[in-house]
Amino acid sequence: MKKSLQKLTAILTVLFAMLSFTGCGKQSAALRGNNSQEKQIITIGVMPDTDSIPLIIAEQRGYFKDEGVNVKLEHFKSARDRDSALQSGKLDGVITDILALIFAREGGFDLKITSSSVGDYKMVVGKNSGITSADKLKGKSVALSLNTLIEYSTDKILQASNLKIEDVKKMSIPEIPVRLEMLQNGKVDAATLPEPLATVAIKNGASLINSTSKLGINPGIIAFSQKSIDTKGNEIAAVYRAYNRAIEYIQNNKPSDYMDVVIKAAGFPEGVKDDLVLPEYKKAEMPSEKEIKDVIEWMKDKKLIKNDYKISELIYDKFINSDGK
16 A cells, blocks of 8 residues: 555656646747747848948948847849838838838838938939030930939939929839949930949949939938837837947948948949948938928829828837837
8 A cells, every 4th residue: 555655656746747847848938939029030121322331231240139139131123122022011111211101101001210311312414415514404314213212302403403394304214223224325314323323323424413412302211110110119229229330330430441341232333432422321310300391292292192191190219219119
């Protein structure tokens, strides 16, 4: 009888230990699941322009990793492809512009401005175009991407040159490298290009008409979907901490210290290394209300949008003004 009780006790002890181990295993798995949720991947769409340089540096120098966030930069050659990827849910955020954001909102996609970005967009004319000044653009072809920051910049440059929009022939060429190629091959008279491709064009003989930096225009932004803001707020806040560290690095180092890495990552042409003039990068801040209102007014004048928008509906400033929580 005594031996039977001892045997039963031993069996119960083993069973209890197995149940306890299983419970601990489930608890550990749950904790691992929570930890994985806390470090979700942030996917950001970028274009081959100078706006993207701070994010590329943050990636290359390990600032994202230091801030505890896993960031994947997706590179696009056209705004159309970038925006399609965003609205299909493949991206959390994008380096984009106010126009693209308004179009997204018009289509029912909840996208928010989380900060401005820094870039420069230039109208240049081909070396054999015969155009020596802005007034010579009348009747000439200008390559651009329609209903984007590029067209907005083009119209502002024309306006600053006392020209009407109807004075030029707009040619829609969404892919930026193709736009540059057509300019250099003489298939278009002029083109509006972002940096660094504008620098490439000028180096190869094109002439500058005007630029957004000279006009004080900067409608470029960084934006994230409301869904990602709601579910990945901590990660996006970490992205901005890394972004600001990259800005500090740019401010304290010469372009030659990092341009090789940037050229390779962004797919910039090799020839821009010594000629590219970078914009004045600043830590993350919101675009001015005037900038946003000017874009909305331009879109309404062109009958591109039907709805009215309040500034408060379009922005989310907590990532640059707090910890993002």
